[in-house]
Amino acid sequence: MRPEPSHRIDRRAIGLWQIHGLIQLGFIVAVVIVGFISVAFSAGLPVWTAALVAVPVLLHGVITVFVFPRIRWSVWRYELDEHELDIQHGLLVVHRTLIPLVRVQNVDTVQGPLAKLFHLSAVTVSTAASTHEIPALSDDVADQLRDKISAMARQAREQL
């Protein structure tokens, strides 16, 4: 196998994903609290049963906020050469994807509201069969990468 791609994504991705995780956790906690209160009142459950629900929710929260973003960031790599874009990502399952530049149909940058605060953008690369995303690059890097992929894709097509 060819060597691992060399470029990492921006380190601020961890912070971004942590906030995403916190927001998600907030939703889950709200739903669980409302659900528990309505069930516990009608069924007359003792208060300590709340712990049975709270512990797994908090555990899940700790993992999604403090563990996963770091792992995900450290796995994420990409590399662009004159023929293809090479991407590695994943958490428990590590994916390695190769996209021949000749097949690239369009390249975009995308920025969500949260990512905007961090000055981070994602680059999406579409082929006739799929769309691939490199998340969380600093705005400048994302713009450069988008232009570079798009130019090289055009070049690769012309060489055919």
Place this chain on the structure above:
Amino acid sequence: MNSSEPVKRHLHWVASVVSGLRSLPQLVPFLVIVFLSRGANENAIWTLAMSLLVLPISLAFGIARWWRYRYWVEDGELRVEQGLLVRRRVYLPRERVQAFDVTAGVIQRIFGLVRVEVKSAAAGSQVELSAVSRDEAERLRVELGQSHERGRVPEAPSKSVRYVMTPGQLLLAASTSGQIGVILSGVAWLFSQVEDVVRERLIAYLEQAEVAGDVSRTNPILIASLILAGLLLAWLLSIVGAVVRYGGFSVERKGEDLIVRRGLLERREVAIPVNRVQAIRIVESLARQPLGYGALFVESAGHAEERGKSTYLHPCLPRSAWVPMMQELLPEFAVEPPMQRPPRRAIVRFVVRPILIFGSLATLAVLFVPYGWIAFALPLAFVLLGLLAYRDTGFGTTDQVAVLRSRGTSRHTALVPRRCIQFVSTSRSWFQRRRRVANVVIGAASGASGRRFEAREIDEDHAAGFFDWCSASPSAPDR
């Protein structure tokens, strides 16, 4: 455009009948009102007359719509004007035409006409000419640059190879079509409607035949025979359905197009430019594989017979005929590379999931359900399927074509030329890394989106080799 003065044309008048019949469902509310108001007016003849009124109304609509519908070719565009109250114009430039499909429904066939569907890549921008003569369809095909011969000399000595499905293949295809599940639910519904009648009859019959002394409503023989009768009925219906669908199937290569025709009542004709073919997919269902038969599909870019469905290259062809047929129709795909199979150490990966998931379910069943041990048939069946998947999975490569094989319930084989691979991907979970295996996936364009082909639990090094094979960099001669 060589034609100087564009003539705005009407469709064949039969189109008004087609259009009228299509508007019938819209008149259902009218019928409902008629039947509901029957309570006040007990006269049956009046009701019948009122409901028959639906026919002239819809026919009038059809004629009006036909009158307002005009089409013509101007400046290399297919232009259509239509609409009763709101005039709508559709302009379809010929460069955007992705598909030019000729079909014929029952009505069209009675009058020797065809229906033409001109599709473009943009969603929703398609034109349907519901009834035109064959000559007219051919003229349009030429004018829109969609001729079978791509503008070259027509009827040149281009050898045309034609595969017609034999009656034997049709019968086999129909009896193993796998549509039985769908129909079974229909039959089950039917049975639930007539259950009581059938039961009474059967009980009477069984009593008469003195099969069982005590014939009750829960007699196992009664239930079993009902189930058996239902299965048989569903199977027969599925055969009829499949014969109607696949009947008269043929595929031929005409110049640079593949032309697929099928359908007993409704004729469908699809022309696929050979250079748009992205992959060939072969599906061998559990029923067909032991008999050595499989269904072949063409995946093509920007075109599909129906959304999410690929076009048949052949509904049921014996394995020995695949390569010879490819040689004549699509020589690029006439390959049979040796397959790399998953290593022995990967066997456990094919059976561990069914054992864990269905095993625990079956254990629960034993604990809580009478006769729960029957549920153990489920993990057993899935373990067997897993072992079959282990035996069938694999991939192979020639110079230019990759072959990937996998099994869910059916065995799927995909042939994808390197130049059509949109992306290649390997994935390894923690468990897979421990066993040094990986999954490989490739993507090919198909219809409006794409299709993914997979081979699971391949040896790490083989997967890496395949990854590199797909990469363009090592001076691989393209095409």
